[in-house]
Amino acid sequence: MADTTTAAGAGVVFKGRMMTLTVLEVRETDSTRISQQIDDQMARAPGFFERMPVLLSLPEQVPDLMGLRDIIRAAGMIPVGVLDPTPEVREAAEAADLATMDSPARGAAKATAENGAEQPRTAQQPASEKPAGEPVRREEPPRTPTRLITKPVRSGQQIYARGGDLVIATSVSEGAEVLADGHIHIYGALRGRALAGATGDTEARIYCRRFEPDLVAIAGCYKVADAIEEGVRSRAVSVRLDNDNLSIELQE
Numbered sequence: 095m096a097d098t099t100t101a102a103g104a105g106v107v108f109k110g111r112m113m114t115l116t117v118l119e120v121r122e123t124d125s126t127r128i129s130q131q132i133d134d135q136m137a138r139a140p141g142f143f144e145r146m147p148v149l150l151s152l153p154e155q156v157p158d159l160m161g162l163r164d165i166i167r168a169a170g171m172i173p174v175g176v177l178d179p180t181p182e183v184r185e186a187a188e189a190a191d192l193a194t195m196d197s198p199a200r201g202a203a204k205a206t207a208e209n210g211a212e213q214p215r216t217a218q219q220p221a222s223e224k225p226a227g228e229p230v231r232r233e234e235p236p237r238t239p240t241r242l243i244t245k246p247v248r249s250g251q252q253i254y255a256r257g258g259d260l261v262i263a264t265s266v267s268e269g270a271e272v273l274a275d276g277h278i279h280i281y282g283a284l285r286g287r288a289l290a291g292a293t294g295d296t297e298a299r300i301y302c303r304r305f306e307p308d309l310v311a312i313a314g315c316y317k318v319a320d321a322i323e324e325g326v327r328s329r330a331v332s333v334r335l336d337n338d339n340l341s342i343e344l345q346e
Contacts, residue, residue: 116314117177118148118166123157129165136169138318139309142287144170149177149195159186247272247286254292268308277301289316291335300333301345315340 120128136143148171150162159176166173175193176183187194241255243262249269253260260274265282272278273289276298280288283304291298291313298312306328309318312335322342330345 115174116146116148117151118171118173119151120157120162121153123153123155125158125161125165128157128162129169132165132169135318138320139287142309145172146170147172147174149175150192151177152179152183154180156180156183156186159183159190159192163190163192241274243272246282249286265304274298284310287311290333296335298335301331302333303330305329305331305342310340310342312340317342 122128148166150173152159163173173192175195176187177195178197179187179194184194240259240261241253243253243260244264246264247253247262247266247270249267252271253262253273255274255276255278257275259276260272260278262272262278262280262282266272266280266284266286266288268285270286271289272280272286273292275291275293275295278288278290278298278300280300280302284302284307286307287309288300288302288307289309289311290300294313296313300310300312305326307319307322309316310322310333311317312333315335315338317340326342326344331342332345333340333342335341
C-alpha cells in the first residue's frame with residue numbers, strides 16, 4: 095500500500111502549531127473550595143471562560159484529578175492536560191484521560207540533559223560553517239499595518255488587529271472587546287476587555303489614558319476588574335507581562 099501521509103490528497107495530515115493556552119494554577123486540594131473559587135472567577139468575567147481550553151498547574155500534593163476535571167467541565171471550560179507533571183501526577187492524569195506536557199523552560203532543560211551524553215566537539219571540528227564575524231540573519235515575522243479605530247467601540251463590539259498593533263483614538267465601552275497580536279493603545283477610557291499579544295507575544299503591552307477595564311490580558315495572562323488595584327483605576331497606565339504576572343504601572 096502506498097504511503098499517503100504527506101500526499102496532497104491525504105485525508106488526515108498531522109501539523110505542528112504553536113498555540114496560546116490558559117493555565118489554571120490550582121494551589122490547594124479541597125474540591126469544594128476549588129469549585130467555589132472557580133465559580134467566583136467565572137462570575138467576574140461572564141462568558142470569557144466559556145469553552146476555553148485550559149492546562150492545569152497542580153500543587154505538590156496531588157488533588158482528586160478526576161474530580162477536578164469534572165469541576166472544570168461543569169464550569170464550562172475544557173481541561174486539556176497537566177503542565178510539568180511529577181511522576182505521581184502523570185499517572186493520575188492518565189487515569190483522568192488528560193494529556194501531560196512540559197512548559198518551554200522545562201522542555202529545554204530536559205533536552206539539554208538528554209543531549210549531555212553526546213561527545214563534545216574535538217578541536218578539529220568547526221563550531222559553525224558560517225565565517226567568523228558574519229552577522230546572523232534572522233527571518234522577521236511578517237507585520238501588518240497598525241489598525242486605527244477612530245470611533246468609540248460600543249458594547250457588544252469586538253475589534254481585532256491581526257498580526258499587528260491596535261490604536262483606539264477614542265474609548266472602549268463596557269461589554270466591548272479589543273484584541274491585537276501586538277500592542278494596544280487606547281487614547282480614551284477602557285471600560286471593556288483588552289487582550290494584547292493574542293497569539294502569544296509576551297512583549298506586547300497595553301497603554302490606556304483612563305483605566306477602568308472589565309478585563310485585561312497579555313499573551314493569555316489576565317486580570318479581571320476585582321483583581322485590579324484601586325490605585326490605578328481611572329488613571330493613565332501601561333500594562334506589561336512580568337514573569338507570568340501582569341504589571342500595571344501609572345504613566346505621567
